[in-house]
Structure formats: C-alpha cells, structure tokens
Amino acid sequence: xxxxxxxxxxxxxxxxxxxxxxxxxxxxxxxxxxxxxxxxxxxxxxxxxxxxxxxxxxxxxxxxxxxxxxxxxxxxxxxxxxxxxxxxxxxxxxxxxxxxxxxxxxxxxxxxxxxxxxxxxxxxxxxxxxxxxxxxxxxxxxxxxxxxxxxxxxxxxxxxxxxxxxxxxxxxxxxxxxxxxxxxxx
Numbered sequence: 376x377x378x379x380x381x382x383x384x385x386x387x388x389x390x391x392x393x394x395x396x397x398x399x400x401x402x403x404x405x406x407x408x409x410x411x412x413x414x415x416x417x418x419x420x421x422x423x424x425x426x427x428x429x430x431x432x433x434x435x436x437x438x439x440x441x442x443x444x445x446x447x448x449x450x451x452x453x454x455x456x457x458x459x460x461x462x463x464x465x466x467x468x469x470x471x472x473x474x475x476x477x478x479x480x481x482x483x484x485x486x487x488x489x490x491x492x493x494x495x496x497x498x499x500x501x502x503x504x505x506x507x508x509x510x511x512x513x514x515x516x517x518x519x520x521x522x523x524x525x526x527x528x529x530x531x532x533x534x535x536x537x538x539x540x541x542x543x544x545x546x547x548x549x550x551x552x553x554x555x556x557x558x559x560x561x
Contacts (some may be wrong), residue, residue, distance in 0.1 A: 377403070381412050410507065444534075
C-alpha cells in the first residue's frame with residue numbers, strides 16, 4: 376500500500392498488526408492522491424515526462440494518462456470512462472454503476488513527472504478491503520473480474536502505443552528483454 380502526500384491514515388483500515396500478519400507494507404509517497412494498493416496483477420507505470428516540452432498543464436497530463444488507459448481498455452473490449460472531479464479510470468460493472476479499474480497519482484518537480492498509474496489486470500481485489508482506496512467508498516474492479524483475460528505483454532505494448540499517440544511521442548523499446556520503454560517528442 377502507498378499513501379500519497381494528500382492521504383489520510385484514517386483511510387488505512389487494516390491495523391499495523393493485521394498488515395504485519397498479512398505481509399502488507401505501507402509506504403509514504405510524494406505522489407498526489409490518497410491511499411492505494413500496489414501488488415501482483417497490476418500494470419504500474421511511472422512515465423517520466425518533462426511537461427515543459429509537452430504542455431505546462433498538470434490537469435491535461437492527468438487527462439492524457441486517463442485517455443491512454445481508456446483507449447487501451449477499449450482495445451481489450453472494456454468500455455471505461457472518466458468521472459468528473461475524480462482522477463482515474465472507471466467502468467461499469469453488474470454490481471455497481473461505477474467501479475475504478477485504474478488509479479492515477481502523479482508528482483511533478485520542476486515540471487518533470489514521476490509516479491503515474493496502476494491498472495488492475497488480475498489483481499487480488501481483497502487487498503482493497505484493507506483501505507478506502509483514493510479516499511473513495513466506491514468499488515474497485517479488474518480486467519479479470521470483468522471477464523477479460525489479457526496477456527500482460529500485449530497490454531504493455533497497447534499501453535505504450537496509446538501513450539505514444541496521446542502524448543505525440545515516438546515510443547521505442549530499450550532492450551528486448553526489459554519492459555522499459557523510452558519516448559521522444561515527434
């Protein structure tokens with residue numbers, strides 16, 4: 376679990392003893408946002424972007440990340456959307472009108488971004504029961520929970536492709552054996 380600089384420890388529902396027994400660590404982070412879970416089954420990306428070279432607009436940066444995720448999820452058959460006033464990407468589920476499928480928390484220093492997003496692919500969603508994710512009492516879902524099986528490597532390639540298009544970056548792999556990518560303004 377991580378707690379952002381605007382987070383509230385009251386949104387961590389699991390006691391220190393329970394976290395210890397379950398092997399859950401809590402880390403403070405300088406990213407925006409509140410408490411969230413990071414773990415197996417997620418694709419977590421921390422794009423490092425110099426917004427002086429793109430746009431000097433934090434809101435536009437977050438909306439562009441959301442669009443990257445929305446376009447990627449659509450490619451895998453999941454319709455997703457933004458919720459006004461809330462960062463992240465949401466989808467509709469049978470049991471809830473809106474469920475969060477991707478969390479976004481960014482940090483900027485001298486207009487250079489760090490942190491980014493966590494997309495729930497095959498995430499064990501029980502860990503979200505230990506927190507109030509992002510300070511919201513809304514459900515969280517995953518691609519798997521929605522019945523979509525996706526190869527993580529295919530997802531990473533789709534995310535990189537959509538990120539490059541949305542940000543107008545030319546994306547390229549650093550090395551075939553690593554999932555790292557690099558990009559440059561076109």
